[in-house]
Amino acid sequence: MELKGLQQLFYQAMITKDADSIEALSQKIAGAKSLTPEAGLEVYRGSVIGGLTKGLISIYPVCCRLVGEEFFNATAVSYIHRFPSLSPDIGDYGAEFADFLAHFPPAAQLPYLPDVARLEWYWEQVFKGEDNKYLDIQALGAVNQEKWNDLIFSLPKNSVFFTSPYPIHRIWEVNQPDYEGSEEVSLSEGGVKIFLWRKGYDMRLELPNDEEWELLQAFAAQESFGNICGRFTNQSPPIDVPSLLPLFVQRGWIAGFSL
Amino acid sequence: MTDKIRGAGIGLRSPHYQHILIYKPAIPWFEVLSDNYFCSGGQPLDYLEKVRQNYPVTLHGVGMSLGSTDPLNLDYLTRLKDLAARIEPATISDHLAWISIGGHYLHDLLPLPYTEEALTTLTERITQAQEFLGQRILIENPSAYLLFTHSTMTEWEFISALTKKADCYLLLDVNNLHVGAVNHGYDSLEYLDALEPSRVKEIHLAGYEEKEDYLLDTHGYPVHAPVWQLYQEALKRFGPVPTLIEWDTDIPPFEIMMAEANKAGAYMEEVCLGEGRKGEEGRWS
Numbered sequence: 001m002e003l004k005g006l007q008q009l010f011y012q013a014m015i016t017k018d019a020d021s022i023e024a025l026s027q028k029i030a031g032a033k034s035l036t037p038e039a040g041l042e043v044y045r046g047s048v049i050g051g052l053t054k055g056l057i058s059i060y061p062v063c064c065r066l067v068g069e070e071f072f073n074a075t076a077v078s079y080i081h082r083f084p085s086l087s088p089d090i091g092d093y094g095a096e097f098a099d100f101l102a103h104f105p106p107a108a109q110l111p112y113l114p115d116v117a118r119l120e121w122y123w124e125q126v127f128k129g130e131d132n133k134y135l136d137i138q139a140l141g142a143v144n145q146e147k148w149n150d151l152i153f154s155l156p157k158n159s160v161f162f163t164s165p166y167p168i169h170r171i172w173e174v175n176q177p178d179y180e181g182s183e184e185v186s187l188s189e190g191g192v193k194i195f196l197w198r199k200g201y202d203m204r205l206e207l208p209n210d211e212e213w214e215l216l217q218a219f220a221a222q223e224s225f226g227n228i229c230g231r232f233t234n235q236s237p238p239i240d241v242p243s244l245l246p247l248f249v250q251r252g253w254i255a256g257f258s259l
Numbered sequence: 260m261t262d263k264i265r266g267a268g269i270g271l272r273s274p275h276y277q278h279i280l281i282y283k284p285a286i287p288w289f290e291v292l293s294d295n296y297f298c299s300g301g302q303p304l305d306y307l308e309k310v311r312q313n314y315p316v317t318l319h320g321v322g323m324s325l326g327s328t329d330p331l332n333l334d335y336l337t338r339l340k341d342l343a344a345r346i347e348p349a350t351i352s353d354h355l356a357w358i359s360i361g362g363h364y365l366h367d368l369l370p371l372p373y374t375e376e377a378l379t380t381l382t383e384r385i386t387q388a389q390e391f392l393g394q395r396i397l398i399e400n401p402s403a404y405l406l407f408t409h410s411t412m413t414e415w416e417f418i419s420a421l422t423k424k425a426d427c428y429l430l431l432d433v434n435n436l437h438v439g440a441v442n443h444g445y446d447s448l449e450y451l452d453a454l455e456p457s458r459v460k461e462i463h464l465a466g467y468e469e470k471e472d473y474l475l476d477t478h479g480y481p482v483h484a485p486v487w488q489l490y491q492e493a494l495k496r497f498g499p500v501p502t503l504i505e506w507d508t509d510i511p512p513f514e515i516m517m518a519e520a521n522k523a524g525a526y527m528e529e530v531c532l533g534e535g536r537k538g539e540e541g542r543w544s
Contacts, residue, residue, distance in 0.1 A: 003374070003376050004360075006407075007357060011360045011363065011365065028407055028409060029405045029407055029408060032403065032404045033441070033472050035404070039472070043473070052366060085366060087364060088294070088335040088359065090294070090366045091295070093366075127301055131301070198301075
């Protein structure tokens with residue numbers, strides 16, 4: 001049998017547990033010691049599925065805790081069937097897990113689960129992502145006042161912001177290994193806007209208020225400072241951008257600027 | 260390049276970062292799992308760079324998929340090359356295995372038939388990888404839980420031919436050799452005798468798990484007695500080859516890893532000095 005055909009059969013036997021592939025492969029192999037060929041294949045299948053599942057658990061520990069290991073493992077098998085890994089780096093695997101959960105009927109009783117998964121995926125990406133740069137305050141101070149309207153401020157490059165109709169930050173928080181306190185979270189606490197970024201190596205999960213959220217969106221859209229000030233002053237209710245900007249700088253939410 | 264490491268090193272694992280950076284233990288070198296550091300920033304990469312300031316480091320990967328019939332993944336090789344430029348490793352290694360087909364990755368070291376076709380495939384791909392990386396790589400022998408009945412060579416014949424044809428080196432995993440020998444009833448000494456000593460540039464030691472019907476390579480236990488015995492046989496044949504203690508599951512405190520490395524170092528000294536095979540003075544530490 002040619003190598004390519006053999007590897008294709010092996011793949012089918014591992015991922016879909018396809019009976020025809022296992023039968024065809026079994027004619028070509030001898031298992032270890034007293035293992036049958038099928039049992040020999042099962043050793044590898046256990047390792048393949050176990051490895052991919054372990055990779056998902058390492059990225060989605062809170063989801064795993066919320067549904068229990070048995071449920072998570074079964075969910076992982078379904079996910080692995082539907083979404084093959086397309087990268088040699090297992091750290092890249094699992095990007096579609098949140099969307100998968102949103103359409104996975106057995107998880108429908110936990111409507112917040114996909115958003116918790118989304119938070120965990122973003123957390124992982126920010127954690128291992130590019131190191132953020134810091135705002136050069138002196139250079140900003142040197143900008144001529146007449147040019148300020150043309151300034152375009154930028155957020156930390158390695159950052160994400162997203163919303164959820166559920167209090168996923170609280171669900172995530174009470175399911176951390178070092179959390180102490182009541183684990184009770186009521187969905188009536190309502191939704192949340194999250195700005196996730198990294199200051200140095202410290203992960204920051206921030207909860208901007210409505211005004212801050214709007215300003216973050218404007219900065220992310222690379223609007224000029226003059227436009228932002230004009231637009232936000234004229235809207236109802238108005239947002240006082242000049243007083244929010246120093247707060248953003250102090251928090252580290254502004255990482256740079258351009259003219 | 261392979262003269263940059265000597266003695267018995269330890270696989271660098273995240274639970275030990277702080278211990279290593281604070282106490283700077285007397286370990287001659289560390290091996291890191293390359294794939295874990297393909298990130299563009301973040302604390303793990305910072306830890307690795309700090310460890311590298313004090314120790315030689317080797318890069319050991321699982322993602323080259325050298326036995327696959329797919330084209331080589333140049334994005335992976337580029338990430339590996341970038342990491343190598345950053346870390347300046349003593350060696351780069353991967354496995355005699357395949358992990359992908361049709362662009363889909365299984366992330367497990369899957370077995371190959373030992374045929375002329377597989378030998379040609381691997382030779383071409385290792386040659387291409389070495390040219391891309393600008394250096395010779397080390398290939399690790401697998402743990403085997405099944406054999407393909409249409410193989411025309413034994414594993415050791417295949418490895419000997421491969422290292423010669425591809426002009427690469429061998430990372431001899433003595434635990435894998437023992438697991439395969441027990442699982443398939445072959446003679447581990449015959450295996451060692453077939454290997455060209457000049458190709459063996461690193462040895463791995465780890466613990467396996469005894470299942471009812473076979474041995475499973477889990478890297479979750481201390482090195483077992485038969486593996487220590489086989490290690491001494493390897494030292495007799497190949498000299499004081501740099502040796503690594505691997506531990507990937509149920510990772511113990513650093514002191515236990517260090518005790519295993521010291522044990523390997525003691526065997527190196529005892530066997531190689533005792534056998535009169537020591538090279539230049541102070542060749543290992």
